[in-house]
Amino acid sequence: MKKGIKYAIWIIIIVFVGYNSVYFRKLSELKATEKTFNAPAYAQDLLNNKLPAVTEKAITLDELITQLKVSPANTFAENGHVLSIGSTKFFMVKGTGTIVDIDDSDVKLSTIAHNELQIATEYVFGNAIRDASGLVNLNDFTNTIDLSNISSEVNKIIRAKVIPPFKSAAKKGDKVEFTGAIELNQAHLNLSDIEMLPVSLKIIP
């Protein structure tokens, strides 16, 4: 009898401990609680709250070109940003120019110093704005797809909010204030065919 009570107590203890040690949860519930990176929110915050301070201090395109002609290595080191290693870097620039041509994919400007700039109005893709901002750190992300999604979402906002009002109003001869990101390759430096992904565009009356 005593043995029986002893075994019963042990069984109760084992069942109690076992019951509280093993949990079953639906996989869908678990997935819902895992943290996923919110790229659209990140991109919105980058563009609205963080980037203005960067574009405010950005070098003018004319000054950048002047410096690149004199001292390309130093200029790349001081002004260029990129998340990968290699010859390509991205630069945040600003300036003013006059529209000299408009086609399906670009609006071409001539700047105050008569440098040519193409504002991309169709093919707004790639990492230029993300990298040129200097605000995104590779080591903050273990997942490279999240990094790529930042660029994707930033470009989506530019294509939706910045390009359409500009494109519908722009005409030859208009003066434009711009900020944006350009890509340059230090090993194959081409200063006559620069295309910019715009961050802001303003037609000056």
Add this chain to the structure above:
Amino acid sequence: MSTLNNPWFVFLAQTASAQAKSLGYETKIFDSQNNTATETDNFENAIAAGYGAILFNPTDANGSVVNVNKAKAAGVAVFCMDREVNSTTGPTSQILSDSYSGCVNLGKYFVKQMHKKGKYVEILGIVADNNTWNRSKGFHSVVDYYPGLQMVAQQSADFDRNKGLEVMESILQAHPDIDGVFCGNDAMAMGAYQALAAAGKANKVKVMGFDGAEDAIQGIKDGKILGTAMQFPKVMAQTAANYADEYFKGKRDFPKKIQVGVEMVTGKNVSDYIAYGKKN
């Protein structure tokens, strides 16, 4: 190495080995023949032989993790080159190409050359390799915005030239009137081009690849291939060997991942490039 049946990987292996030797180390190249079980044997042999570091090009982003962890447990540092494993704790560092961004640029060029319309085919690489999906996603992140461009077929040819030829031949049976082909590497692109040439369609169909292999660079010069994305296996291999050297000298704070930029090569700038890198 995942395989030595592809000259690109032969170049990667030989460059890594040469850099390690120049730093004073003994090296050996193991061929995993695209087989994770063979890769496991290679790891066991390397660990048993007393190698202190493995410069690793995985066969499978998930399946290779167990091999990396075995090496780590045996005190052997692993530096991944070109292909990653899905582990943030196993490898000491992973040195990879930025395939996604490279294919965003490829996608942009493809859309422009196709004038935003037409039927195209995608030939994928090895499905267990993250590079396959990084390249595909980068490409589609641009191309899918253009409803005039229609993907009529998508199939894997395992990064292999002969399979690329067979897959292209087979797809042409069902879709004889395509306008473009995007291949996840140059070996498949050259195979696809061969199939198109045999079918008399090489002048009509635009073919794009990825890697910057010798025959693709020549193909661009000859007008056979529209473009490719140049990877820099020399940078990856030398970085991996240098990191191993630093590891042996006591360094431990390596970046978990490094991305090496990839550059577009087309008819316009092909004279600036040679196979696997830049001219100057």
